[in-house]
Amino acid sequence: MSAPVKESRGQEMALTVAVAVVIVLLSLLPMLRLIKEIVAPGGTISDTAIRLGLASPATWTATVNTLVVGFGGTVLAVVLGTFVALLVTLTDIRGRSTLVLAYVMPLMIAPQVTALAWLQLFGPASPFLKMIGMAPPLGSRNPLYSTEGIILLLGVQYGPLVFLLVRAGLRKLPRELIEAARSGGAGWFTVLRTIVLPLMTPSIVAAAALAFVSCVGNFGIPAFLGIPANYLVLPTLIYQKLAGGGPAVLGEAAFLSVLIGVIAMAGILGQEVMSRRRDYRISSTSLPADPYELGKWRLPVEIGMWLFIVLILVLPLFGLLLTSLVPGYGIPLGWATATLDNYRFVLFEHAAARRSFFNSFALSIAAAAFAVLVAVPVGYLVAWGRHKWIRYVNLSIELPYALPGVVLAIAALLMFLRPIPFTGIQLYNTVWIILYAYLARFLVLALRPTVSGYHQIDRALEEAAQVAGAGLFTRLRTIVFPLVAPAALAGGLLIFMTALSELTVSALLWSSGSETIGVVMFSFEQGGDSSYAAAMSAITVSITFVLMLATNLLAPYLPNGVLPWRD
Amino acid sequence: MAGLTLSNVTKTFGDFDAVKDVSIDVRDGEFLAVLGPSGCGKTTLLRLVAGFERVSAGQIRIGGETVSDAGGSVPPEKRRVGIVFQNYALWPHMTVAENVGYSLKVAKVDKAEARRKVDEALALVDLTGLADRRPANLSGGQRQRVALARCLVAAPSLVLFDEPLANLDVHLRASMEDEFAAFHKRTGTTIVYITHDQSEAMALADRIAVMDHGRLAQLATPRELYSEPANEMVASFIAQGIVLPAEVLSAEEGGKARVEVMGQQVTVRCRPGDGPRANASICVRTPDLEIAGEGEPGIEGTVTRAVYKGGALRIDFAPAADPDRVISFEHPGHTGFEEGARLRLRIVSGWLIPGNGPEDGQHA
Secondary structure, three states: OOHHHHHHHHHHHHHHHHHHHHHHHHHHHHHHHHHHHHHOHHHOOOOHHHHHHHHOHHHHHHHHHHHHHHHHHHHHHHHHHHHHHHHHHHEOOOOHHHHHHHHHHHHHOOHHHHHHHHHHHHOOOOHHHHHOOOOOOOOOOOOOOOHHHHHHHHHHHHHHHHHHHHHHHHHOOEHHHHHHHHHOOOOHHHHHHHHHHHHHHHHHHHHHHHHHHHHHHOOHHHHHHOHHHOOOOHHHHHHHHHHHHHHHHHHHHHHHHHHHHHHHHHHHHHHHHHHHOOOOOOOOOOOEOOOEOOHHHHHHHHHHHHHHHHHHHHHHHHHHHHHHHOOOOOOOOOOOOOOOHHHHHHHHHOHHHHHHHHHHHHHHHHHHHHHHHHHHHHHHHHHHOOOOOHHHHHHHHHHHHHOOHHHHHHHHHHHHOOOOOOOOOOOOOOHHHHHHHHHHHHHHHHHHHHHHHHHOOOOHHHHHHHHOOOOHHHHHHHHHHHHHHHHHHHHHHHHHHHHHOOOHHHHHHOOOOOOOHHHHHHHHHHOOOHHHHHHHHHHHHHHHHHHHHHHHOOHHHOOOOOOOOOO | OOOEEEEEEEEEEOOEEEEEEEEEEEOOOOEEEEEOOOOOOHHHHHHHHHOOOOOOEEEEEEOOEEEEEOOEEOOHHHOOEEEEOOOOOOOOOOOHHHHHOHHHHHOOOOHHHHHHHHHHHHHHOOOOOOOOOOHHHOOHHHHHHHHHHHHHHOOOOEEEEEOOOOOOOHHHHHHHHHHHHHHHHHHOOOEEEEEOOHHHHHHHOOEEEEEEOOEEEEEEOHHHHHHOOOOHHHHHHHHHOEEEEEEEOOOOEOOEEEEEEOOEEEEEEOOOOOOOEEEEEEEEOHHHEEEOOOOOOOEEEEEEEEEEOOOEEEEEEEEOOOOOOOEEEEEEOOOOOOOOOEEEEEEOOOEEOOOOOOOOHHHO
């Protein structure tokens, strides 16, 4: 073999090996470790963990509760998301891009912030209800501390997820399919019932599966709404066990987290089965259908839509803001009493809160930067690689994100409870274990946009560089990276926003000194200091919002659909 | 069944006139082809008739009933217009029978009655036995026939075809052409057939409406379009006619007039009443051209290119008097003309393109 051939093969090999190492470390290893704990705790195969787990009544209650809120939240999310998608996509409603931005916003807000905001809106201490004189007496029970409350918030949180998928499906619906039905004598509602909705079944089913996985894996909402009512779902049960028993109960926690994983997988499998039942493939491409003219209903529908936005977005955030300005529990808010003390307290005075801002920022930036750097070479293999195993690469990177965060957190705990073999490095009880979990969990958020970025680039650009004599690494650095950089960076920003107020993973992995914003917010709320929690939430929401708008500046350089909130 | 009348129909998108002042009268049972290059407004015209677009000005009537004017528009589902789309637009989630029977189901026709009508329609397009198939499992031609049956079953007053053969391969295209002709004969339905393919339009249509930049360039029978184009656009578009500048020397007499073309005097066919004028033009086609023999009068020039086309040569000829006006024509045989050969070309006959008539506004 000649030297140049060796060199080119060598670079390709190096890239493949590097990607393989990343995947093994971040995806396969934690999953295998988790499974080992269930099947063979302590090294020998045994069914003790499974039997113990199944024997516990708490397991069954939490499983039933998880399924109830999972299905309830999914149904609500599907109904809301599909309805809004139909309205926004198929009618001549005005202000479409603003509506999309406003409706997708809850998806970018951390679930525990959503929970806090709604709690503050409806609780007896609600400054908003006090302002309009409708507050229930102090000491009365917040109606959101209930199954219905959890379902409602899950539906609000994940409705936008359904919306995005159904809207993408609707936009691909060729107008001829609708027009053929109309010229066949069908009015708009008949067309909707017999053509549009049946053809949207794959999108709706896929969206439902995704919403289901998100609902059963959600920690923030059942933690804020369920724990006070002693209504436990699997993620909160795991949290309570670990918080009470520490590493001793890890085996039990591992069983529970696998149980969530199985439930989530069942949802995904259910989707596969459903969508195989019929052929919904749309073969032709064409323009999207002309919008249905609402006529005299246009204004009422628009007003209704904006009232809905006010209800699910503006009012809760407004409630959050008001609470963050209240000097103490139950004190009515007015110009005289409003104060910024809560902000000062969490930013400058409270040591753990101050630390948490530093930790979360550092973690988010590190996770985002790492993901952007890794997404470019991995995306190169996934999008342009010709190997058969590429599919599995993509799948194994999706896995830590597709599975509920609790699963990954427990896996990380199991892996790093003892020092890393041969090196003696201890990650447990440090901020590094959280970083590891973030890297594993969020990598896919940067990979997805990067891959769609690759699909939009003419490969000839790279081939031209190759013909000009550039080796693989040179091409990646000088040609490929600059071309996909905007998409990868947008993915990085998504990671930053998601990681900044992340709670599910860090709630299980934090230790004194390595608190995250989410963790401190949660402990403030549990300790009854809602105003401090609200102040922290308000800060993260504003950062998220500013970043969303800033990211819009990247939009002209991005493939469609990378920024979910942009129409 | 019903006729279709378009009166001064205009459709504007922003400040772009997609269709401008088009008037067409389609007789009951007629097969009208709307022909034009892409972007000429023919698809917009179809969507206006179907009711998917609203007219900006003018009026559309189907069977004597006004369905579109500036004041309002009958929605597509109330027009009883059938459409055969270019991409068939079959619903992938329904069987062939469900696709065909859709309009009956919507109209709440009795089930047994609907089943009978669907079977009838499928038999008519030769698809009996495929009722329970899915569209995905059909060939292109079969899909097209399902689309035909689907619009047939509703007994529409009018059937619109939107470039139905554009997606099919050449062989299938010819057989589907025959099928459409048979379909028209059998059902006697009024048909408006949109296409950019002139041989398709010529083969099928009773009359052809040629469109250009949103306007109606000419509405005539295929023969008339070929032999008596109303303007330069139609003359050069149909069968790649050669348009040459000419001066009319004499008034029309017995359908003929004397004209001078490139220094040569020729007698050409013309419209009644045409008379002497300068800056006229004539349309000539290959049969109107001859290579002049020794000593015969003709247009001097050079062969700039000769391409063998199988059975005939395609010759590009540059007249000496006006070398930029290349005349391309076909010559039977396959030898005798090399690039650069001197040649004299004689125009035997031709058609004097009428002067600024009402249908010739923009080509003055």
